[in-house]
Amino acid sequence: MIQFQYERASTAQAAVNALTNNSNAKIIAGGTNLVDLMKRNVMAPNKLIDINALPLREIRQQDGKISIGAMALNSQVADDKLIMEKHPLLSQALNAGASAQIRNMASVGGNIMQRTRCHYFYDTALPCNKREPGSGCGALEGMNRMHAVFGTSEQCIAVHPSDMCIALVALDATVLVAGPKGERRIPFEEFHRLPGNQPEKDNTLQNNEMILSVEIPDNAFSKNSHYMKIRDRASYAFALVSVAAALNIDGKVIKEARLAMGGVAHKPWRLKEAEKALVGKPATEETFRQAAEIAMQGAKAYKHNAFKLKLGPNVIVEALKNAAGLV
Incomplete structure (x- = not known):
């Protein structure tokens, strides 16, 4: 792991400013994925911006939708009475993911932003276009048992690892993000990308934007x-x-x-x-x-x-x- 700077953001705007001023900075919340990647030298940000002090943990009903703060923990959301009543599908998906210990640390925003668990991506001795563009995709002709069958390209056949995100895309969720130009909403279906010719880009979030919350519209699916x-x-x-x-x-x-x-x-x-x-x-x-x-x-x-x-x-x-x- 390389040396890095550390900054604790006091507001969302401060975090956005820090991202804008340093293109190699990354947001850290629970760190359950980012820290692993840094230890393996897969990712090497020169600055981490800690957002744990931000008031982004609330889960609330408002205007025909439920808003879930980006810092809400996976375990908190899974056990929330409002979520279990209105969107049990999300609760089930969260409880199916990872271990109880990780769910107690991982944030909603971090879950959305997690990188693929492809072993070619994690092993720096192996070729991976996602980790090192132009190096090749080892999974194409290698061990690809866990890999994709839809939306692949010659550049990458890795899969998205989240359980929570599968439920959110089915529930027509929206991601609220903040950037230098203010806030914008991204339909969940459009947030993550297919690999195409740029597999290193997992999503449509800009480098100087951060997730504030996830919004799920009310629906009639709670019983079935x-x-x-x-x-x-x-x-x-x-x-x-x-x-x-x-x-x-x-x-x-x-x-x-x-x-x-x-x-x-x-x-x-x-x-x-x-x-x-x-x-x-x-x-x-x-x-x-x-x-x-x-x-x-x-x-x-x-x-x-x-x-x-x-x-x-x-x-x-x-x-x-x-x-x-x-x-």
Whole structure:
């Protein structure tokens, strides 16, 4: 780890100013991902801006939405009564992620900003276009069991690691950020990027911007939602495939549907065509299997992750069955 400067920001504007004045500075909150990357020399910011003193931990209902401060801890959000009542899908996803110890340290903003857990990215002896643009993607012809089947490029096939973000994209969340020009809102679906020719860029946040909060609009999914995560072991493992499913059911007919997948793309993968296929249909296993087939269209497997092409639709069906109360 290289030497770095440390600054404790007293206001959001002070943090933005510090970022603006130093293009190599990074925000630190819980540090559960950033510190690991610094120890491994994957990231080497010359300045850390600590935002733990900022009043950004509140979870509140306002104007038809719930606002969650960027400094709210993952465990705090997962156990919040308002979240469990209004958006149980988010609570389930948070509890599926990492260990209890990490959830007690990790912030919402940090969770959104975390980097991929691809082993080629973490090992500085191996080629990785995300870590070192132009060096190549070792995963393309290497061990790619954990890697993407949607939205890949010849530059990168890494996957987004967050469980929380899969639920947030399904819930039509918005990210409120602050920068030198003031505040702006970014739809969650547009916050993270596909790799394209610039895999080093994980998201659309500017270098001199910081996350203030996440906003989730009120919806009718609280009674019929489920987060399903398939992983190699029951605790502290990243998803092979995960699915966030939310339904608004009137009688036995689906009025609205939200679906997103994790462990399959460089960003939280929203399944809009499958959502459309569910609307107006009965909440049955047959309906869910038809939607799952649509969801997997365009998926491309690599040498070691072809199992995801079969696992993916099965997880979608099971998540939808759980959401609909058929299990």
